[in-house]
Amino acid sequence: MRYAIYYIPSPDDNLYRFGSGLLGCDAFSGREIDQPADATETFDDWRELTSDPRKYGFHATLKAPITLADDKREAELVEAFERFAATPREIPTIAPVVRGIGGFIAVVPQAPVAALTRLADDCVRDFDGFRAPLTERDRERRLKSPLSERQIAHLDRWGYPYVFEDFRFHMTLTGHLASDRRDRVLAFLQQRFVRLDRASQRIDHLALLRQRDESSRFIMLKHARLAGL
Helix, strand or coil: CEEEEEECCCCCCHHHHHHHHHHCECCCCCCECCCCHHHHHHCCCHHHHCHHHHCCCCCEEEEEEEEECCCCCHHHHHHHHHHHHHCCECCCEECEEEEEECCEEEEEECCCCHHHHHHHHHHHHHCHHHECCCCHHHHHHHCCCCCCHHHHHHHHHHCCCCCHHHCCCCEECCCCCCHHHHHHHHHHHHHHHHCCCCCCEECCEEEEEEECCCCCCCEEEEEEECCEC
């Protein structure tokens, strides 16, 4: 089994309904849900375009998926997760926008937010003691992507290359898109997002998810509201 720590809004948040609907998956129940008709009618392969992120659900990664170390147990991770969420901290607020990022499309902050960077950094550090060492297979898989020397160092130290200076908060809406389709899909999603009228989004929840095996979806184990200062 693998575990991950994500930001996922409340199930009644219209940003969550927007993203989970487009992906066709509800992280809280683990069930597939109907994708919006305007997406499936505009793009007859919309289900295929969203197949990769559907496995993970609508989320932003704060601690990338890990396998538990041999001396750690799920109950200990749950306890640490609840303790982390209950620790008072500045609650980040972002101005969410829809943009292209690395060949796919995601909800991202319009500008960097220092409190959000601190939250992500704390998640990486505080939960790393639960992580089993990176396997050679996983390391080789990661190295197939073009990584900088710093990202390779992050991979070897933290099990994931995109942390600290290389962290980019994003809530994925599509899989990788061919360049000749990207602009049309982006325009569609931006127009749809404008209707939400979301000038700001508080990053005030933390989610602990579990994946039973490589072919399974990540399912919600715990969802907690972060304690503010």
